[in-house]
Amino acid sequence: MNKPKLVGTPLSHFTRKIRILLAELGIDFEFVRATSVLATSATGYGENPLLRVPTLVHGGDTVIESDHIARYLVGKYDPSDRFGVRSERVEDLNRLAVVNGIMDNEVTLILAKRGGLTDLAGSAYFAKLAIAIEAGLAWLDDHTDPEAPGFSYGDIALVCMWQHAAHYKIAEQLDRRRRISGRVARFAARPSVASTAPEASLAEAAAAGWKPT
Ligand SMILES: N[C@@H](CCC(=O)N[C@@H](CS)C(=O)NCC(=O)O)C(=O)O
Known part of the structure; x- marks a missing residue:
């Protein structure tokens, strides 16, 4: 299966949950940076009809809602659920x-x-x-x-x-x-936390040519 694509913004805290989880699980992914969370077309949000990020695109699946994405990833890559994503406590x-x-x-x-x-x-x-x-x-x-x-x-x-x-x-x-x-x-x-912290994330996005609109 091809590598997951995560759509989000550099400062999105909901997206960052997934970026950290992906890093902790050692999953290689493509980070697609949305340029605005005020845009009114689903295109910029990985086709999330609610016009929000994060959205995960993997194989034929598009998964929305950060906690659902986390559960999806754990189901695919970490059946022992070492971070307690599926905890029901x-x-x-x-x-x-x-x-x-x-x-x-x-x-x-x-x-x-x-x-x-x-x-x-x-x-x-x-x-x-x-x-x-x-x-x-x-x-x-x-x-x-x-x-x-x-x-x-x-x-x-x-x-x-x-x-x-x-x-x-x-x-x-x-x-x-x-x-x-x-x-x-x-x-x-x-490393998963420091590399995704707001300032680090903004610097990385700017270096990649990302500009908010
Ligand atoms: N419950 C959603 C919340 C996602 C969310 O609010 N994302 C923000 C960015 S951090 C967003 O895209 N907001 C746009 C909006 O609310 O219109 C999730 O967990 O994925």
Whole structure:
């Protein structure tokens, strides 16, 4: 089967979950960089009808939704599921849901601003999204053990959420969340993590001629 093609943007935290997983599993893949997440044709999103990334194209399959892509990859390449992608433990499911929810809210706020809205704090809905980000971070901080052994899919998602929030300065006083920051710091130098960090990813994309539109 030909090598997987992953469509995403250099800063997309949902795409980064898959980039890190692919690297950890040693799977060679082609990274196709989308130039805009405000484009209105599915073409730029690997034909994801929801106009989002990531999208994975592999053989005859097109897989959308980051966690589904992760499950697909594990099914094909890592049946022992060494990172716990398919974990059904309630604590893993809840942590992943909170991380994904924070990431979703970040995307909505960033794209609302990029799309032209200026007074996000003045809208009850957008203000609520920002409050939920803070509440989600507080919850995650309480439910993260910085010293727990191993590196799991939950850790991959946590790192992607955290470094993206730091890059976009989307949350208040991230330093307050010492348990999350401690856990992320443990993995920051791991090659799969360091090579996909926001600044590294942007530099790599620029070197490859990528320009956002
Ligand atoms: N639930 C989706 C979320 C994907 C998502 O929101 N991706 C962002 C980039 S990080 C995007 O493409 N947003 C465009 C939009 O929401 O219109 C997943 O896990 O794949």
